[in-house]
Amino acid sequence: MSSDTDISLSSYDEDQGSKLIRKAREAxxxxxxxxxxxxxxxxxxxxxxxxxxxxxxxxxxxxxxLYQEFWGKPKP
Incomplete structure (x- = not known):
């Protein structure tokens, strides 16, 4: 009984650079x-x-x- 996990695990072995190159070749x-x-x-x-x-x-x-108007001017 064969499973598809053996095939899909190979994509996890790719690093980011080789994945980018593969995508660029595909599209x-x-x-x-x-x-x-x-x-x-x-x-x-x-x-x-x-x-x-x-x-x-x-x-x-x-x-x-606001500072000049309320707190900056002297109080009479």
């Missing part, structure tokens, strides 16, 4: 898809960083103006 557009995905993620992280800086600067500005 030629796979590397282009991976590169496109990496580019989209990098662009998104760059935009998020820029937005985070703007939101942080606005928050600090509002905090400073």
């Amino acid at each position: 030629p557009f796979f590397p282009f898809g991976m590169a496109g995905f990496a580019a989209i993620v990098a662009y998104g992280l760059y935009r998020l960083k820029t937005q985070g800086f703007v939101v942080g600067a606005m928050t600090l500005g509002m905090g400073y103006s």
Whole structure:
């Protein structure tokens, strides 16, 4: 009685590099898809960083103006 586990265990012996090469040979557009995905993620992280800086600067500005208005001026 033969089982399919003997065949499927060979895929666990592959390391990441050989698995990537095998996928690239099976589907030629796979590397282009991976590169496109990496580019989209990098662009998104760059935009998020820029937005985070703007939101942080606005928050600090509002905090400073609240401090000046309520605690910074002398009481009469």
